[in-house]
Amino acid sequence: MPLAPSVHTHDIAHDEPQDYVWTLNFGPQHPATHTTLRLVLKLDGERVIEAMPDIGYLHSGFEKIGESLTFNQYVTVTDRMNYISPMANNVAWHHAVETLLGLELPARCQYIRTIICELARISDHLVCNGAVGLDTGAFTFFLYAFNRREDLYDIFETMCGARFTNSYTRVGGLMHDMTPLAVEKIRAFCKVFPSTLRDMERLLNRNRIFVDRTKGVGLLTKDEATNRSCTGPIARASGVTRDLRKDEPYLSYQDFDFKICCATAGDCYSRYLVRMAEMWESLKIVEQAIENLPTGPVNVDIGQRTALPTKRQVYSTIEGLISHFELEMSNRGFEVPREESYAAIESPNGELGFYIAGDGTDVAYRARCRPPSYIHFAVFPHLIRGHTLSDVVAVLGSLNIIAAELDR
Amino acid sequence: MLRPETLAQLTAAFPQLAHSEFRGQSRVVVPSPSLLPLLTQLKERLGFDLLVDITCVDYLNLRDATDRFGLVYLLASTDSNERITVRSFLNEPDLTVPTATGLWEGANWLEREVWDMFGIVFAGHPDHRRILMPDEFDAHPLRKDYPLQGRGERHNFPVLTRGGS
Numbered sequence: 001m002p003l004a005p006s007v008h009t010h011d012i013a014h015d016e017p018q019d020y021v022w023t024l025n026f027g028p029q030h031p032a033t034h035t036t037l038r039l040v041l042k043l044d045g046e047r048v049i050e051a052m053p054d055i056g057y058l059h060s061g062f063e064k065i066g067e068s069l070t071f072n073q074y075v076t077v078t079d080r081m082n083y084i085s086p087m088a089n090n091v092a093w094h095h096a097v098e099t100l101l102g103l104e105l106p107a108r109c110q111y112i113r114t115i116i117c118e119l120a121r122i123s124d125h126l127v128c129n130g131a132v133g134l135d136t137g138a139f140t141f142f143l144y145a146f147n148r149r150e151d152l153y154d155i156f157e158t159m160c161g162a163r164f165t166n167s168y169t170r171v172g173g174l175m176h177d178m179t180p181l182a183v184e185k186i187r188a189f190c191k192v193f194p195s196t197l198r199d200m201e202r203l204l205n206r207n208r209i210f211v212d213r214t215k216g217v218g219l220l221t222k223d224e225a226t227n228r229s230c231t232g233p234i235a236r237a238s239g240v241t242r243d244l245r246k247d248e249p250y251l252s253y254q255d256f257d258f259k260i261c262c263a264t265a266g267d268c269y270s271r272y273l274v275r276m277a278e279m280w281e282s283l284k285i286v287e288q289a290i291e292n293l294p295t296g297p298v299n300v301d302i303g304q305r306t307a308l309p310t311k312r313q314v315y316s317t318i319e320g321l322i323s324h325f326e327l328e329m330s331n332r333g334f335e336v337p338r339e340e341s342y343a344a345i346e347s348p349n350g351e352l353g354f355y356i357a358g359d360g361t362d363v364a365y366r367a368r369c370r371p372p373s374y375i376h377f378a379v380f381p382h383l384i385r386g387h388t389l390s391d392v393v394a395v396l397g398s399l400n401i402i403a404a405e406l407d408r
Numbered sequence: 409m410l411r412p413e414t415l416a417q418l419t420a421a422f423p424q425l426a427h428s429e430f431r432g433q434s435r436v437v438v439p440s441p442s443l444l445p446l447l448t449q450l451k452e453r454l455g456f457d458l459l460v461d462i463t464c465v466d467y468l469n470l471r472d473a474t475d476r477f478g479l480v481y482l483l484a485s486t487d488s489n490e491r492i493t494v495r496s497f498l499n500e501p502d503l504t505v506p507t508a509t510g511l512w513e514g515a516n517w518l519e520r521e522v523w524d525m526f527g528i529v530f531a532g533h534p535d536h537r538r539i540l541m542p543d544e545f546d547a548h549p550l551r552k553d554y555p556l557q558g559r560g561e562r563h564n565f566p567v568l569t570r571g572g573s
Binding site for chain 2: 055056059061063064065067068099100102224226227228229230231240241242247248337339340341342344351353355357359360365366368370374375377378382407408
């Protein structure tokens with residue numbers, strides 16, 4: 001049986017056969033796609049007439065797996081979604097779970113989660129902007145970015161023992177408290193990062209080659225951005241001022257002084273600028289949070305029966321012991337309302353939310369992820385139409401498509 | 409969270425609307441024939457210009473559930489920061505709803521994913537194809553009657569050999 005063609009060609013209305021139009025397969029294995037996705041490009045000379053994305057190469061059924069893993073187990077899967085900012089995914093997942101459960105987090109936990117979210121944002125933007133630079137020929141810029149990202153992964157490693165697959169959050173708290181060493185490393189990072197960021201800005205912001213490659217490329221107007229469900233830096237580069245950190249303050253964002261970074265042009269260059277500016281703001285938030293880090297517990301009270309008690313509590317108090325048993329026994333777990341709720345955070349890439357349906361057990365009945373990469377990649381054919389083949393990598397890079405999140 | 413005046417306008421236009429609140433989130437349930445009029449009203453009149461997500465829940469194994477599928481539209485307003493969840497229940501054999509691509513371009517891929525994963529048909533969709541699963545696939549994997557493992561689709565794929573291709 002012959003395979004059905006996996007990409008259907010859209011009929012373009014034309015009177016005569018266009019012999020000069022030829023089709024180019026871009027990906028699924030191509031250095032500039034960064035991850036596994038495929039584009040079928042129809043080219044007229046060097047100009048892209050139409051781009052047809054073909055995705056699904058990395059589809060691994062994350063949402064189906066979410067229906068068989070408990071809320072605490074599933075956090076390991078969220079690491080693998082957007083793997084360049086896994087900390088933000090962890091926070092997003094447990095934020096959604098805690099919304100469903102109606103848990104109020106202790107202040108220290110909220111601050112630490114805010115810090116890791118912002119560090120994840122810096123790390124994501126370093127990779128994304130670095131990759132845009134790399135794809136348009138700025139190799140030095142990429143190395144500057146990756147040097148600092150290494151520092152961030154060092155911090156994450158100190159916090160939770162893993163560089164990439166962090167799984168740092170738990171329902172109602174964190175894997176464990178932040179150590180003084182981690183605080184020290186974050187402080188050190190805050191000291192060295194501004195000089196790197198300034199160097200990076202000096203390298204590219206007014207670089208003739210880079211500006212020529214990105215300015216006016218991949219235009220997205222404000223109305224289109226909203227109409228096509230764009231969020232995050234991509235929408236903000238088009239003039240949308242929506243940012244969940246300000247509009248629907250979650251964690252402890254209302255305590256900090258920071259700005260929302262927007263641009264109006266809506267091209268690749270503005271997306272680059274918005275990301276650069278957001279790193280400055282994230283740095284401000286991290287500095288404020290680390291200096292005002294509250295003391296106290298990181299997990300919710302053991303009476304809530306959601307977070308595991310400490311060993312000291314288990315061995316010396318009856319409540320701790322009961323709570324430990326209740327959580328460890330396979331037929332107990334914690335009580336979940338038979339309701340459905342949606343909660344989202346402003347992830348580095350845009351609004352990352354989870355729609356969870358609870359059926360009374362601690363396994364989600366349905367764990368839907370609202371993936372920003374998926375929604376932003378749908379905009380790609382619109383952005384690239386009429387541009388040249390070399391602009392494909394610039395636009396693709398500026399959208400920050402992570403295929404693991406795209407396909408899930 | 410929905411403002412009271414928005415809700416008042418909504419219930420005035422759609423009296424059959426079932427409204428509920430949970431953790432500060434407003435949800436409305438509509439019968440599927442009035443789904444598109446409701447979405448149109450929300451977008452054109454009440455300023456819900458951002459389609460956050462379209463998803464679906466299969467209630468096959470849920471205790472006490474009466475309907476098979478629950479289609480979920482998450483909408484938000486970039487102006488007033490309101491959010492609303494619109495749900496509509498569908499039962500076999502009629503799994504067809506009108507497409508929302510006329511209202512939001514962003515609905516295109518989201519509806520394709522719901523079709524791919526649940527088999528809900530969006531009438532009038534401009535590009536009604538599978539998106540994540542291969543085109544040869546004949547099941548809808550996020551339905552509850554589809555097993556987590558052990559179906560063996562890989563073995564059903566035609567084997568291409570170097571000589572035969």
